[in-house]
Amino acid sequence: MNNGEEYDIIVAGAGLAGMLAAATSARTGKRVLMLDRNQEFEVGKKTVWGWTCGDAVAGSHIDYVTKKLGVTFGKPELDRRVDGVYALSPDLSTKFMFDGVGYTLDRPEFEAKLLGIAKKSGAEYVSEFEVQGPIVEDDRVVGIYGQNSKKEQFRLKAKIVIDALGVSTVLRRKLPENPFIDRSVDIDDVESTGRYIYEFELDHEDLAYYDPENALIHLNNELAPGGYGWVFPKSGNKINVGLGVQKSSLDIRNAKLGRKDNLQTLIDNYVKWNPALKNLKLFNKNNNGKGSWSVPVRRQMESLVFNGYVGAGDSMVMPNPISAGGIGPALVAGILAGENASRAIDENDISIKGLWKYNVDYNEAYGKKTAGMEVFRIYLQSLNNDVLNYGMRTFLTMKEASDITLGIVPELSLASKFKMVLKGATNIGAFSNMVYAINRMKDLNEIYDKYPETPEKFASFKHRVTEIIEDAKKRFKPNPI
């Protein structure tokens, strides 16, 4: 790589999305450069805190990569198989299963494997390179600037830049002002999250607190305001335990309870709260035992492309708005971004229009349900523990709740639901609010089912989407306690 050199595609960020984008596009014979700030032995590390993640991914997303790239995964990168994910009510009396069979990953191993695949596919990889921003000419991204480990400045050109820099991306944030991609994200749409990886001993068996076959999610607004805590089993006697919070919800909870908790004290309290775990010892392999980072939990950017620019993964705010699962979307988007960037180059049109099919493909593969899920997330964040307990017991069946986490609008037999004996004005209000949220999910799913085939119809699409989301935000305010 030399200063001023030109590539077909520059992939910024060698995380999940970036490495699959690089592999996919390099396989079509494109000249691909992948840049990342990490040293090679720590590829995929998100921050100085490590590969901070809950590590859980649905099996279907791993299968997607296998199907598309013909690569298989096993031990050590698929660290442990789980039957599914259970979400438990605050009082632990109700649990809903969702997501089906999945894995907890060994992320350092998983990313090392993806790097091998990207390199074998022909991508050039440069580590210890800090991407600092996009080069923009005539309203088009034509490359990136940044510096290597010796602090030498580089300007590198490409027909297309793929932004896979994760949630803190300096590329999306520095795009020219444009109607397609928002440069910033509302703070209420970001979860502050953190976790430990521990070795532990089981104090006593209690499947509400630790389940060797399933990933557990604890909905509890006192422990994790506006988010949830999790205990995910890893291989041997290890667990990944952590939580995520919404800042506004945390502030409200602290003010109401007269507390001064922050993310770290909440995580530590959550670990202590769990009676099934004892003799916890930090498992600090790769210095990856403890860390915190942000997860964006809104719908993905309404457009994922700009002239000469394509985004994939957390840089495009792709994690599932309800579960915050971003591994699957990053894997899917990385592959589709690589495919579409290559196709646009082959077709000699790297404008928004030429890249548009990526929007349509991602929408179809994963994205079309996320706006609806975002409304449901906003609704959930307006419920305190009492309503959550009651609601999880009475409002939804297991099937209906599971559908919602997949963005599927449940077939609520509303008439019969209303005949149920709902106790208390707050609960009745929460139920009618849930019906409102589900109806807006339906509206958004219908709008996304007709995602614009070309950029010309985008403005009215985006207007309709943002109007519904803004209405939901006005109606449902964070109310954790």
Ligand SMILES: Cc1cc2nc3c(=O)[nH]c(=O)nc-3n(C[C@H](O)[C@H](O)[C@H](O)COP(=O)(O)OP(=O)(O)OC[C@H]3O[C@@H](n4cnc5c(N)ncnc54)[C@H](O)[C@@H]3O)c2cc1C
């Ligand atoms: C605590 C926590 C728990 C989570 N739990 C789960 C979970 O259980 N399941 C799940 O599905 N998802 C989970 N997520 C989300 C998931 O980890 C992310 O969605 C996923 O890692 C996104 O992949 P990515 O490739 O888009 O970005 P990243 O994994 O963030 O990769 C971005 C890459 O870009 C590099 N980079 C960034 N900026 C620069 C720069 N300026 N110059 C050069 N390189 C740069 C980074 O070093 C990194 O290598 C969790 C997230 C957190 C924080």
